[in-house]
Amino acid sequence: MSDNTTPSTANKLVAEALGTFVLVFGSISTALFASDFGASANGTSLGVGFVGVALAFGLTLMAGIYAWGPISGGHFNPAVTFGLAAAGRFAWKDVPGYLVAQIVGGAVGTTLIVLIGLFGTDGWLANAQDSGFASNGYGEHSPGGFGLGSAIIAEILFTAVFILVILGVTHARRGATGFAGISIGLTLTFIHLASIPIDNTSVNPARSIATAIYGGGDALAQLWVFILFPLVGGLLAGLLHRGLFEPTPAQPLQAEARTK
Incomplete structure (x- = not known):
């Protein structure tokens, strides 16, 4: 008899698309609409700045994890999917479907932002696109003027840190604490706080594709x-975690033998 409580493949793919959509739509909307909104009459800034954008990424990811994580695992990021597969937590055969769902979800997010912009103030959409539409970049397209080498190193390292945290807080030995989503969301927040000036922070190819379409x-x-280096960071983190923390088939038997 089949288990009716087990999500179908279609359920999982829709959940991945929805989660990626919320992540991209909410965070990129914050970056484009609210990060530099201007100043009040007394000169006080009305924009949320880098801190607000970083929080938007973390909060939208957290919302997606708690809303759809129980259905699909809450990846919402090709680098996460690669990292989990490399760690042995996700089947490689299911990777292509997740990647497509994530890319589609992200692209729908930025497309709806464009739709909002069409009815905005004169020139808003054109200015947003001329400014890169919150896309990632290096060299003259880096917020802080960092070059290609900096972007490559940052994307590998920050993505690896992100995946290692995900794998750690969701490890079976930790049990079901219910706080994993908070840890993961806050980790994405600190990653953006640290790396927005370098290359506008990717650590997520679906996010990067979604903004580059209009950038x-x-x-x-x-x-x-x-696209490439967040995936490299995810793979390295997954392999590292698997080598250090995931037991081999022989380990449980050895542990049992020592207790006798």
Whole structure:
């Protein structure tokens, strides 16, 4: 008899698309609409700045994890999917479907932002696209002027840290504490706080693809960096975690033997 409580493949893919959509739509909306909103009459800034954008990424991820994580596992990021597969926590055969769902969800998010912008103030959408549409970038497209090497190293390291935290807080030995989503969301927040000035922070190829679609030729030309190196970071983290913390088939038997 089949277990009716087990999500179907379609359920999982829809959940991944929805979670990625919320992540991209909420965080990129914050970056484009609210990060630099201007100043009040007394000169007080009305924008949320880097801190607000970093919090938007963390909070939207947290919301997606608690809403749809029980259905799909709450990846919402190709680098997470690669990392979990490399760690032995996710089947490689299911990776392509998750990647497609994540990319589609992210692209729908930025497309709806464009739709909102069409009815905005004159020139808002054109200015947003001319400015890169919150895309990732290096060199002259880096917020802090950091070069290609900095972007490559940052994307590998910060993605690896992100995946290691995910694998750690969701490890079976920790049990079901219910706080994993908070830890993961706050980790993404601190990653953005640290790395937005470097390359506008990817650590998520679906996010990078979604913004580059509307970010113009330069964003598309540099996109390969923000697809390739987060995936490299995810794979390295998954393999490292598997080698250090996941038991081999012989380990449980050895532990049992020592107790006799």
